Amino acid sequence: xxxxxxxxxxxxxxxxxxxxxxxxxxxxxxxxxxxxxxxxxxxxxxxxxxxxxxxxxxxxxxxxxxxxxxxxxxxxxxxxxxxxxxxxxxxxxxxxxxxxxxxxxxxxxxxxxxxxxxxxxxxxxxxxxxxxxxxxxxxxxxxxxxxxxxxxxxxxxxxxxxxxxxxxxxxxxxxxxxxxxxxxxxxxxxxxxxxxxxxxxxxxxxxxxxxxxxxxxxxxxxxxxxxxxxxxxxxxxxxxxxxxxxxxxxxxxxxxxxxxxxxxxxxxxxxxxxxxxxxxxxxxxxxxxxxxxxxxxxxxxxxxxxxxxxxxxxxx
Amino acid sequence: xxxxxxxxxxxxxxxxxxxxxxxxxxxxxxxxxxxxxxxxxxxxxxxxxxxxxxxxxxxxxxxxxxxxxxxxxxxxxxxxxxxxxxxxxxxxxxxxxxxxxxxxxxxxxxxxxxxxxxxxxxxxxxxxxxxxxxxxxxxxxxxxxxxxxxxxxxxxxxxxxxxxxxxxxxxxxxxxxxxxxxxxxxxxxxxxxxxxxxxxxxxxxxxxxxxxxxxxxxxxxxxxxxxxxxxxxxxxxxxxxxxxxxxxxxxxxxxxxxxxxxxxxxxxxxxxxxxxxxxxxxxxxxxxxxxxxxxxxxxxxxxxxxxxxxxxxxxx
Numbered sequence: 001x002x003x004x005x006x007x008x009x010x011x012x013x014x015x016x017x018x019x020x021x022x023x024x025x026x027x028x029x030x031x032x033x034x035x036x037x038x039x040x041x042x043x044x045x046x047x048x049x050x051x052x053x054x055x056x057x058x059x060x061x062x063x064x065x066x067x068x069x070x071x072x073x074x075x076x077x078x079x080x081x082x083x084x085x086x087x088x089x090x091x092x093x094x095x096x097x098x099x100x101x102x103x104x105x106x107x108x109x110x111x112x113x114x115x116x117x118x119x120x121x122x123x124x125x126x127x128x129x130x131x132x133x134x135x136x137x138x139x140x141x142x143x144x145x146x147x148x149x150x151x152x153x154x155x156x157x158x159x160x161x162x163x164x165x166x167x168x169x170x171x172x173x174x175x176x177x178x179x180x181x182x183x184x185x186x187x188x189x190x191x192x193x194x195x196x197x198x199x200x201x202x203x204x205x206x207x208x209x210x211x212x213x214x215x216x217x218x219x220x221x222x223x224x225x226x227x228x229x230x231x232x233x234x235x236x237x238x239x240x241x242x243x244x245x246x247x248x249x250x251x252x253x254x255x256x257x258x259x260x261x262x263x264x265x266x267x268x269x270x271x272x273x274x275x276x277x278x279x280x281x282x283x284x285x286x287x288x289x290x291x292x293x294x295x296x297x298x299x300x301x302x303x304x305x306x307x308x309x310x311x312x313x314x315x316x
Numbered sequence: 317x318x319x320x321x322x323x324x325x326x327x328x329x330x331x332x333x334x335x336x337x338x339x340x341x342x343x344x345x346x347x348x349x350x351x352x353x354x355x356x357x358x359x360x361x362x363x364x365x366x367x368x369x370x371x372x373x374x375x376x377x378x379x380x381x382x383x384x385x386x387x388x389x390x391x392x393x394x395x396x397x398x399x400x401x402x403x404x405x406x407x408x409x410x411x412x413x414x415x416x417x418x419x420x421x422x423x424x425x426x427x428x429x430x431x432x433x434x435x436x437x438x439x440x441x442x443x444x445x446x447x448x449x450x451x452x453x454x455x456x457x458x459x460x461x462x463x464x465x466x467x468x469x470x471x472x473x474x475x476x477x478x479x480x481x482x483x484x485x486x487x488x489x490x491x492x493x494x495x496x497x498x499x500x501x502x503x504x505x506x507x508x509x510x511x512x513x514x515x516x517x518x519x520x521x522x523x524x525x526x527x528x529x530x531x532x533x534x535x536x537x538x539x540x541x542x543x544x545x546x547x548x549x550x551x552x553x554x555x556x557x558x559x560x561x562x563x564x565x566x567x568x569x570x571x572x573x574x575x576x577x578x579x580x581x582x583x584x585x586x587x588x589x590x591x592x593x594x595x596x597x598x599x600x601x602x603x604x605x606x607x608x609x610x611x612x613x614x615x616x617x618x619x620x621x622x623x624x625x626x627x628x629x630x631x632x
Contacts, residue, residue, distance in 0.1 A: 304589070
């Protein structure tokens with residue numbers, strides 16, 4: 001990495017982050033976003049200083065109130081004397097350009113509080129999915145000494161399931177107006193929840209959602225069913241109980257879970273590199289194979305066999 | 317593949333599928349599900365006979381009424397003299413075991429109609445995502461001569477975006493009770509829609525959803541905005557208009573889209589193979605690296621660099 005007076009070197013950045021300097025953290029986060037040469041070495045250097053923070057993931061369908069809940073949790077944790085980092089995952093939609101993320105503006109009222117660090121991160125295009133940058137940014141916040149880091153997912157697509165490989169505690173947020181609980185259960189999202197939040201609990205139908213969840217755990221004969229917390233994020237109701245439940249989950253974490261997350265992380269990062277190589281190095285071969293398929297000389301199955309051999313054999 | 321009297325050989329199966337034999341198709345689909353040796357050669361042999369069917373994808377949050385809509389479309393297309401295949405993607409949730417998929421039972425009333433072929437396919441575990449089996453099964457239905465193939469996604473996770481690489485026409489289904497349109501737009505799902513359905517159009521809020529969609533297209537200055545069809549799937553209202561819009565989209569398809577889908581398919585299938593290899597061949601190396609990381613001797617970043625080299629260099 002080039003070092004100029006205006007662009008401090010990697011070691012300076014790493015030292016700055018470890019000293020809790022916001023500017024250094026923000027700079028390193030930009031290097032991570034842009035994948036600038038040397039960003040990985042900086043993350044390598046920071047890694048040994050991470051693992052202290054409690055990383056919380058908020059999952060749940062769009063519209064369930066995740067942003068408002070994250071905003072409320074900032075306040076609750078600040079009252080408890082914790083420093084907080086927020087990573088808000090934005091869909092990097094080519095159409096919307098992130099212009100309609102107005103509900104996150106609310107959080108900016110914490111901008112003056114030095115104990116709060118807010119950072120947005122883009123998803124990987126329309127395909128969705130938490131980019132590894134999300135995890136890297138959470139790690140930088142961890143290294144700079146944040147006590148609690150809240151990752152707010154988009155709530156649709158891959159990112160909602162991948163959060164389980166990044167956060168220590170995943171809270172799945174439901175609400176009476178975002179489809180009923182049975183539908184959420186069908187979708188397999190329930191498996192990733194360490195605890196459940198029924199937000200907008202003052203609205204009609206909230207009790208039904210909570211009851212459906214309880215019934216579901218009962219029917220599945222789950223011995224220690226996860227906590228179900230009712231909240232009204234807009235008024236702050238239930239946020240203390242939610243913060244208690246989040247902290248309680250973290251204190252009783254199974255050590256095996258840390259290893260499971262690390263395994264998932266390594267697999268995800270390798271898969272990302274492979275995808276990247278496919279899009280770059282193998283792009284010409286892929287286009288040639290598309291010509292063959294269109295001409296009726298090949299099939300997608302034969303193409304995949306050939307390209308995979310090229311890929312894994314190292315000989316093209 | 318072994319061939320026994322009760323287990324007809326691959327060529328017999330392929331011939332059977334091309335003759336439109338349901339039993340042969342069902343058998344080959346099972347081989348695909350189980351990834352039995354030889355299934356890929358059968359798909360290779362069928363590939364040249366595919367491409368005639370119109371493959372429709374139904375995306376949309378759980379609870380928007382996709383199953384009821386698919387059921388209604390079966391009837392509409394049957395009245396138009398088309399044979400229909402349905403691929404219903406089920407979450408292979410370890411907790412639910414698919415037991416609460418009761419709303420798809422309705423479709424079984426078509427079981428006696430030889431012009432309707434219904435098949436469920438599992439998602440790839442909790443991570444979600446259309447498995448390539450979904451596409452293979454749609455292709456078998458295509459090869460056996462189905463005119464219209466409808467793929468009903470789970471509506472959460474990766475499968476909702478991957479449908480765009482499988483279906484010719486993707487209908488994104490919204491409803492007044494599954495979050496508002498703005499939230500869906502934020503989530504990036506809107507990009508995959510070739511047309512939009514506002515289902516449960518008799519309920520309060522449906523007009524608002526339709527208006528929000530129209531406003532969104534207007535704000536984005538989209539010259540030829542996609543069709544927005546209001547339906548009440550339970551009563552059949554709007555299904556004729558929906559079928560018209562689906563057929564209209566297919567007739568005016570851009571030839572470049574076929575190539576884009578094929579490119580996405582090849583990338584997805586290679587990524588699947590890579591993931592598989594990571595889970596099998598490299599599992600021991602991954603576990604050893606986890607030990608090193610836990611002992612503070614390595615970082616996930618260094619591990620990924622090493623494992624990726626092993627992977628792509630072919631030398632371990």
